[in-house]
Amino acid sequence: MAGQLTRRQLIGTLGGVGGAALAAGFVPVAFPEAVAAEPQTKQRQWAMVIDLRKCDGCKKCTEACQTTHHLPQTFEWIKVFEMKDKTGAQYFMPRPCMQCENAPCLRVCPVAATFRESDGVVLVDQERCIGCRMCMAACPYGARYFNYTDPPVAQNPFGHPTPEFPVPQIKGTVGKCMFCVHRTADGELPACVQACGMKALYIGDLVEDVATNGDQTVRLSTFIQENDAFRYKEELGTGPRVYYIAGHGQLLDY
Amino acid sequence: MDRRTHDRYVERAMWPIGRGDRFFWIAVVVLGALVVAGLGAWVYQIKNGLWVTGLNQKVSWGFYIINCVFFIGMSYGGAMTSAILRLTNAKWRAPLTRLAEATAVAALLVGAVYPLIDMGRPDRFFNILAYAQVGSPVVWDVVAISTYMVASIVFLYLPLIPDLAITRDSLHKSKLAPIYRVLALGWKGTPGQERSLARGVGIMAILIIPLAVSVHSVLAWLFAVTARGGWHSTIFAPLFVLAAMLSGVAAVILVIAAFRKVYGLQEFITARHFRYLSYLMIALGAGYLYFMVSEYLTEGYLADQATAPLLEQIFVGTYSPAFWGFTIVGLVFPLVLAAIPGRYAIARACSASLLVIGGMWLKRFLIVVPGMAEPVMPWDWGRYAPSWVEIAITLGSAAAIPLILILFFRFFPVMSVHEMEEVEGGAPEPRGVVLMPTLAEGAGK
Numbered sequence: 047m048a049g050q051l052t053r054r055q056l057i058g059t060l061g062g063v064g065g066a067a068l069a070a071g072f073v074p075v076a077f078p079e080a081v082a083a084e085p086q087t088k089q090r091q092w093a094m095v096i097d098l099r100k101c102d103g104c105k106k107c108t109e110a111c112q113t114t115h116h117l118p119q120t121f122e123w124i125k126v127f128e129m130k131d132k133t134g135a136q137y138f139m140p141r142p143c144m145q146c147e148n149a150p151c152l153r154v155c156p157v158a159a160t161f162r163e164s165d166g167v168v169l170v171d172q173e174r175c176i177g178c179r180m181c182m183a184a185c186p187y188g189a190r191y192f193n194y195t196d197p198p199v200a201q202n203p204f205g206h207p208t209p210e211f212p213v214p215q216i217k218g219t220v221g222k223c224m225f226c227v228h229r230t231a232d233g234e235l236p237a238c239v240q241a242c243g244m245k246a247l248y249i250g251d252l253v254e255d256v257a258t259n260g261d262q263t264v265r266l267s268t269f270i271q272e273n274d275a276f277r278y279k280e281e282l283g284t285g286p287r288v289y290y291i292a293g294h295g296q297l298l299d300y
Numbered sequence: 301m302d303r304r305t306h307d308r309y310v311e312r313a314m315w316p317i318g319r320g321d322r323f324f325w326i327a328v329v330v331l332g333a334l335v336v337a338g339l340g341a342w343v344y345q346i347k348n349g350l351w352v353t354g355l356n357q358k359v360s361w362g363f364y365i366i367n368c369v370f371f372i373g374m375s376y377g378g379a380m381t382s383a384i385l386r387l388t389n390a391k392w393r394a395p396l397t398r399l400a401e402a403t404a405v406a407a408l409l410v411g412a413v414y415p416l417i418d419m420g421r422p423d424r425f426f427n428i429l430a431y432a433q434v435g436s437p438v439v440w441d442v443v444a445i446s447t448y449m450v451a452s453i454v455f456l457y458l459p460l461i462p463d464l465a466i467t468r469d470s471l472h473k474s475k476l477a478p479i480y481r482v483l484a485l486g487w488k489g490t491p492g493q494e495r496s497l498a499r500g501v502g503i504m505a506i507l508i509i510p511l512a513v514s515v516h517s518v519l520a521w522l523f524a525v526t527a528r529g530g531w532h533s534t535i536f537a538p539l540f541v542l543a544a545m546l547s548g549v550a551a552v553i554l555v556i557a558a559f560r561k562v563y564g565l566q567e568f569i570t571a572r573h574f575r576y577l578s579y580l581m582i583a584l585g586a587g588y589l590y591f592m593v594s595e596y597l598t599e600g601y602l603a604d605q606a607t608a609p610l611l612e613q614i615f616v617g618t619y620s621p622a623f624w625g626f627t628i629v630g631l632v633f634p635l636v637l638a639a640i641p642g643r644y645a646i647a648r649a650c651s652a653s654l655l656v657i658g659g660m661w662l663k664r665f666l667i668v669v670p671g672m673a674e675p676v677m678p679w680d681w682g683r684y685a686p687s688w689v690e691i692a693i694t695l696g697s698a699a700a701i702p703l704i705l706i707l708f709f710r711f712f713p714v715m716s717v718h719e720m721e722e723v724e725g726g727a728p729e730p731r732g733v734v735l736m737p738t739l740a741e742g743a744g745k
Contacts, residue, residue, distance in 0.1 A: 120357065127678050141677065150527060156438035157424075157431040176427050177350070177420015179360040180438050186527040188677045192360055192420065194351035217349050218420030282527050 090165040091252035092225050092287065094239075095270060096140055097259075099293030100246035103128065103138035110241030114226065116200030116213050121191045123223035124238045137293060140247065142238065143168065143189040143223035144278065147285030151181035151190060151222075159219075161209075166252075166287060167225050169209035175219035182220060186282050190222045225249070235260055252287075306724070309395075309568055313463075313715040314470065316563055323562060324706065331703040338696015341689045342417060350420055352689045358682030359672040363690040364418035366664045367697060369519050369540070370547070371411030372445065373660070374701075376512040377548010378404030378555075379452050381580070383505040392576065394720040395568040396556060398463075398713065401456040403555045404548070406704040408452055410697045412445050417693060437525055440518040448508075448515045455504045461487050461497065462718035476711070516540040523671065529606035530614075530671040533599070539591045546584040547660035550653035553577050555705060557650045563714055574649040578638040581649075581656065585635040592627075610674045613681070619670050622662050630659015 107124050117123065124142040131137060145168050146152075152160045152168055159175035162168050182190045197215035207213055211228040215221050226236035230249065234240070239247040239260060250257025250266040257266040269275075275289040316324075345352050355362050382400040385393035415438075416422050432439050465487035468480035487493060520540035523531040533539075553574065560569045599607045600615075614623045634652035673682035686694075 125677075129678060139678075154436050154438065154525065156433055156436040156442070157427045158433050159427075159431075174424070174427055174431065175421065176424045178415070178418070178438050179420065180436070180522070182357075182360045183523070183528065183531075183672070184526045186676055188358070188675075188679070191357055192350070192355075194349060194355070196349075220420075279527075 089253060090230075092145065092165050092167055092227075092230065093250045093252050093257070093266065094142060094145075094225065094288045095248035095250060095257050095264075095266070095275060095291065096288060097246045097248070097273075097291045097293070098137055098139060099291060100244040101126070101138040101140060102244055104243065106241045106243055107140055107238035107247060110237040111223070114229075114237040115215070115221075116198050117215065117221075118195075118198060121215075121221070123189070123191065123221070125188075139278075139290070140238070141187060141189065141278070142225070142288060144187055144284065144286030144288045145225060147287065148283055150184040150186065150282075150284060154180045154184045156180065163227065165227070167227050168222075169224050169227070170212065170219070170221060171209045172207055172212055172216040172219040172221065175216075177218045177220065179220065186279050186284060187286075190220050192220050193217045305567075306720075309715065309720055310466075310717050312563065312565055312568065313713040313717050314467065316709050316714055317467065317471070317711060318474065318476075320710070324710070327706055328703065331699040331706070334699035335696045335703055338693045338699070341692035341696070345417075345689050345693075346422065352687055354685045354687045354690060356682065356684070358675075358679075359669060359684035361418070361668055361672055362684055363686045363694055364414050366661070366668050367694055368411055368414035368418070369664050369668075370661050371407050371414065371697065371701075372515060372519065373411075373540070373544030373664075374548050374551045374657075375404045375406075375408035375411060375448075375452065376516060376541075376544040377546070377550065378402070378407065378552050379455060379508045379512055379548075380545055381549055381552050381577070382455070383508050384580075386501065386505040390576075391723050392573060394723045395565065395715040396552075396573060396577075397459065397719060398456075398716045399556050399559055400552045401452070401459070402705055402708055403552055403701075404452045405449075405456050406701045406708070407548075407551065408445075408449055409704060410700050412449060413697070415441065415445075437518060437522045441515075441522060444511075444515045444518045448511045451504065451508055451511050455501075455508050458497065458500050458504060459716055459719060460712060461485055462489065463713045463716060465489070466717055467713060512544070513541050516544045523667065527606075528671050528676065529674050530599075530610045530667065532606070533595060535591060535595050539588070539595065542584060542588045542591055543660055543663065546581065546588050547657055549577060549581045549584060550656040550660070553581065553649050553653040554657070555702075557646060557653075558702070559705075559709070559714055563709075565715065568715060571645040574646045578645070578649045578652070581653070582635050582639050585631060585656065589631060589635075610670055613670055613674070614666060618681070619666060622666055626659045626662040626666065630655050630662055634659070 103126050105126050108122050108126060111117070111124050112119065112121065115121075115123065124140050127139045127141060129137050129139045145166060147166070149160070149162065149168050152162060156178060157174055157176055159171045160168060160181055161171065177192070179192055182192060193215045194217075196217045200214040202211070202213045204211065207216060210224070210231070212221055212224070226234070226238075229236055235258070236247075236249050239249050239258075242259065245259040245261050248257040248259045248264070248269075250264075252266065255266045257264050257269060270289045270291070273291040275291050277286045277289055280286065353362065353364075378400040382393075382397045382404070384390075385397060385400075416425060419425065428439065428442050432442075461484060464480050464484040468477060468484045471477050471480060474480075517537035517540065520536040524533055524536040526532060556569060556573070556577075560566060596611065600611050603611070613619050634655040637648050637655075638652035640648070669684050673684060675681060
């Protein structure tokens with residue numbers, strides 16, 4: 047495992063933003079045009095690794111997500127499930143959007159409001175979505191949430207929601223986790239990864255083959271291979287971009 | 301058919317035109333009130349958003365999708381009944397085809413509104429055209445339904461042209477005469493016109509069958525292309541097509557029975573017609589039962605993780621009253637009821653049809669709601685109960701079908717005169733300009 051990189055170095059590499067900005071405490075929010083204008087040396091392919099051995103089910107990830115995206119409490123874009131394994135032992139499984147490579151939600155969308163960015167993240171253009179909810183029927187992970195009501199009042203520095211920063215959510219349309227691309231584009235960790243006290247969530251890049259939970263940086267391919275990581279409902283052929291390391295709290299100091 | 305029967309047939313076919321007796325107005329007011337209430341509920345929903353429904357994050361499709369499938373399915377029965385009778389050249393079809401074709405259009409007009417009602421952002425409907433994604437079943441639906449709608453309106457209109465000419469000639473003094481003149485497209489009954497019409501109707505009768513099959517197939521694929529337990533089934537498309545035909549024939553039986561009674565068509569639409577239509581319904585119902593057994597047996601025998609919990613809920617769990625109610629009261633019993641030979645054929649056909657229609661609605665409920673409520677993640681079963689808005693819209697839309705039919709037949713002949721003459725080998729004597737002086741006077745008042 048390659049743990050030599052510091053967090054700051056990695057973040058700097060990942061987002062293409064110097065560590066100075068971070069050190070100054072400046073947390074920029076994604077602005078798509080600005081991001082596109084920046085010279086990108088390498089295409090990212092975002093992925094996530096979730097170490098179930100570490101997750102204690104505190105739901106800090108969910109809370110952070112809801113704060114970042116100004117979501118009501120019923121909107122759990124990353125939802126923590128209480129699971130039981132074959133022996134009856136309890137463990138917790140956070141479920142973000144899997145950013146499937148063969149995304150059923152994307153295929154069924156009649157207006158291409160759901161689309162995939164070149165970095166592999168599946169986004170929703172809520173200014174185009176017609177609210178037919180076909181994607182919710184199609185998603186095998188229940189990761190999509192329909193805005194039946196108006197979202198909580200939220201300030202968006204850009205005035206209107208973008209697929210990369212869908213705040214505030216638009217009533218009558220569908221929303222979901224998008225790996226906080228507004229943060230990763232600027233070298234920040236996704237809100238859930240940042241908030242995880244157990245450091246169970248890793249955001250990674252398949253191209254660079256690295257992943258980090260904020261503390262530790264690992265070589266992604268080795269990490270998932272050595273820990274027998276699995277992908278949830280992989281048999282459906284959706285090609286999820288989220289890897290789980292099985293377990294039930296063995297890395298916790300209980 | 302002798303001259304007097306012929307004249308009576310024409311008189312009965314044209315009788316309702318321009319007439320408004322007490323029954324007519326009571327029906328229009330009652331049905332109209334229901335439709336207005338439904339429209340009001342829809343306006344309320346548009347203003348407030350879909351939270352006024354019983355839909356939620358787990359069960360995000362409900363009554364609207366059920367009704368969409370249900371009413372569009374009903375439409376197919378009318379179109380198919382008429383098409384089959386025409387293609388097999390059934391001599392007894394003349395008094396039925398118009399009613400069947402009009403039922404098809406009326407039910408379709410209602411069913412086709414439902415996707416719009418179900419949308420979270422109906423104001424963005426035209427995005428479907430602007431950004432259409434060929435790979436999306438929703439787009440397949442929009443294409444199939446709109447094509448089928450054009451076809452079913454043409455299928456109603458073409459055989460109507462000669463009758464419009466008769467109406468035009470009979471009502472030449474009426475204020476509506478110019479409209480009939482335009483709609484009749486200058487029909488004079490020349491051999492050339494007859495040939496063109498026969499060809500047109502023949503082509504439409506053939507075309508309407510694959511079109512309607514495609515509509516119900518893509519409606520089924522809306523469900524079947526997903527990874528949900530009860531939906532991901534290869535038999536879904538043919539199952540939906542058969543369900544559509546079954547409920548549609550039942551609807552046609554009811555419509556025919558109602559208009560026969562109210563418009564006094566007993567002499568021309570007899571128990572024989574109902575018996576024949578019942579046979580059609582029984583055959584379709586038996587076919588449906590077979591498809592259903594095939595579906596549940598193959599899925600239940602294996603009982604894999606995706607379908608076993610669903611089947612459990614349907615057979616013995618939350619949805620078992622609906623399921624067994626549908627299977628026994630809504631399918632098997634009515635088919636037996638209609639199949640028994642003997643007296644009260646019409647009453648039995650009508651009761652059976654009513655039960656079949658109720659049953660087929662329940663069956664659509666059993667497809668949509670448990671399929672949605674079944675957990676895709678380790679969470680509890682979803683719950684769904686319709687709100688008053690959904691119920692009001694459902695009742696309003698159900699009332700809209702008879703209302704459309706009543707209004708339609710206030711302006712157009714309820715039975716096809718031209719077809720009767722064709723089947724009977726032409727009018728007994730050359731027609732006069734004014735067939736019924738009383739009718740001509742009564743119209744336009």
